[in-house]
Amino acid sequence: MLAASETTLLYSGFSFLVGAAIVWGITQRVNSVRRTVQQQAAEKLVEAARREGETLRNQAIVEGKEAVLSIKADAEKEIAIERKQLLQREAKLDRREETIEQQEDGLRKQQRGLESTQTRLDTQLRAASEQRQRLDDTIKQQQTLLEKVSEMTREEASQALLSTLEHDLEGEVGSVLLKHQKRLNETVKAQGREMLLTAIQRFASAHTAESTTSTVDVPSDDMKGRIIGREGRNIRAFEKSTGVDVIIDDTPGVVIVSGFDPVRREIARLSLTRLISDGRIHPSRIEDVVEETGKEIDDLIMQKGREAADEVNVNGLHDRVIQMLGRLHFRTSYSQNVLRHSVEVAFISGMLAEMLGMDGDLARRCGLLHDIGKAADHELEGGHPKIGADLLRRHNEGSEVVHAALGHHDDIVTEHPYTMLVATGDACSASRPGARRESLERYIKRMEELESIATRFDGVRQAFAISAGRELRVIVNSDKTSDEEAATICRNIAQAFEKELTYPGEIKVTVLRESRFIETAK
Secondary structure: OHHHHHHHHHHHHHHHHHHHHHHHHHHHHHHHHHHHHHHHHHHHHHHHHHHHHHHHHHHHHHHHHHHHHHHHHHHHHHHHHHHHHHHHHHHHHHHHHHHHHHHHHHHHHHHHHHHHHHHHHHHHHHHHHHHHHHHHHHHHHHHHHHHHHHOOOHHHHHHHHHHHHHHHHHHHHHHHHHHHHHHHHHHHHHHHHHHHHHHHHHOOOOOOOOOOOEEEEOOOHHHHHHHHOHHHHHHHHHHHHHOOEEEOOOOOOEEEEEOOOHHHHHHHHHHHHHHHHHOOOOHHHHHHHHHHHHHHHHHHHHHHHHHHHHHOOOOOOOHHHHHHHHHHHHOEEOOEEHHHHHHHHHHHHHHHHHHOOOOHHHHHHHHHHOOHHHHOOOOOOOOHHHHHHHHHHHOOOOHHHHHHHHHOOOOOOOOOHHHHHHHHHHHHHHHOOOOOOOOHHHHHHHHHHHHHHHHOOOOEEEEEEEOOOOEEEEEEOOOOOOHHHHHHHHHHHHHHHHHHOOOOOOOEEEEEOOOOOOOOOO
């Protein structure tokens, strides 16, 4: 039993070895066949690659030959074109050479012609020189003969002839000069009048006039008592804060604010109006309201100054100058608002400058700032022209602007033409009807003063004040006065006005003298 098992095991082991050997042999055979197949495949690939390489090489050789042939054909074409161009250039050069040779022949001919012409000219010049010498000798002989006959030298004869001509033409020259001078004066006056009228007509503005007295309405007399306060403490606090005087009298419903400074007077007026509307009137409230109103007025001043500068297109002004310009809004001159007056002068001056071919912007700047001294004339010594000129000079304004402010009232010798334009615009704005108001009594008194002064002079028959007192027409007796005496009377009346009267602007004096002869035919 045991031996059978061992035999089975031996048989199984032998079978396993035999199977393993068979498997190994089969594997080796398969591997050998695989290597053979792979080697054959590789040889086929190599052969295919070799054949493809030969094909590509042959194709490349063919393409290279074709490219060589194409390049050769192109080169031959280019060579042919260049050869043709060279032939054309050679032909052009040949033609140019022929032309140059022809020109050289022409130049040689011209040179021979010029040489012959030069020879002829030299001959003619020598002949002309000899003829001129003969003429000079003849003239000298004639001059010598004339001096012997007239017994005068050449200089004496020339002087005598010039004296005779001067005497004969003196009257004609004088009459011609007078005629042209008269025509020139008429033309200048007409053009100047036309320019002024055009400038004034082109300018249009809203004209306003403020009263120099500030009044505040109060609802009742009890409010006056509250404004005064206990023992006058409210009114003292108000006057101390504002720097003005408050006048409370028996006039019903009105309180008067008085002060030289128009800005302070406006602050006081607005503050008092607000206090009356609010009803709370005591020293601390007064100080608060005055301070608040002062800030608002300061802002309003700067706003008015900038608006005026923008209106006339003036840029680059210093803030201090703008502030002083805005203060003119609260200043009046003969009831004419000075700021609006300055704007008018700026427009008129600018338009006149542009008509004359000058700088309109500079003229408007001069016109706008000419009265800026009036904003501080109550604070500083001197007239407003000097104050304004100093202010503008300190803030780096140009010499034309400074001189316009200093001399627009003809107080100094005019150095710049813009000063004359500003003076003209200032006179036009001030003399505009309705610009400045006067009371009826002052108006009548002024007219009577003008007429009474004129009638004091001998030979004056009648005197009439016209144009709101800006012109005086005087009629003299033609039997008692001559033209020279009438001119003297006119001058004396003007001097009397300057010495005895105070007036804005100018007064034109016109003296009329005429003779009338009347006969009646029967």
